[in-house]
Amino acid sequence: MTDADATSQPDPLSTASRDIAEVPAVEIISTAALHLMSAAAVNLGLAADLPDHKDLDEARSLIDSLAGLLDAAAPSLGHHHAAPLKDGLRSLQLAFREASTIQDEAGQGPGEKYTGAVYPSATQRS
Numbered sequence: 001m002t003d004a005d006a007t008s009q010p011d012p013l014s015t016a017s018r019d020i021a022e023v024p025a026v027e028i029i030s031t032a033a034l035h036l037m038s039a040a041a042v043n044l045g046l047a048a049d050l051p052d053h054k055d056l057d058e059a060r061s062l063i064d065s066l067a068g069l070l071d072a073a074a075p076s077l078g079h080h081h082a083a084p085l086k087d088g089l090r091s092l093q094l095a096f097r098e099a100s101t102i103q104d105e106a107g108q109g110p111g112e113k114y115t116g117a118v119y120p121s122a123t124q125r126s
Contacts, residue, residue, distance in 0.1 A: 036066040067111025
């Protein structure tokens with residue numbers, strides 16, 4: 001390979017930077033949130049292929065991180081993007097509460113410092 005051949009090849013890092021520069025922030029934030037949600041669900045034992053796997057310490061960290069990300073990013077996401085992510089977060093918080101044998105005090109569960117206390121709705125309690 002000559003020097004001329006090397007310069008005609010695009011730099012993979014430069015190409016990756018250009019590619020990511022074209023992705024809107026809302027998509028990157030949403031993708032990060034979905035990765036956190038998926039990992040939390042797996043650690044709560046909600047994955048179809050790993051139903052016996054539970055690691056509530058890991059799930060707590062992931063849910064806390066997700067709640068912090070959504071709290072910080074909500075103004076940038078807008079209601080259209082934030083609402084379904086917040087619904088997913090609430091579902092994970094409720095699943096954590098259900099999976100935990102020792103209940104957190106109200107407002108002390110994973111992510112609740114960002115969302116406030118999370119309770120099952122009246123229809124879910126019965």
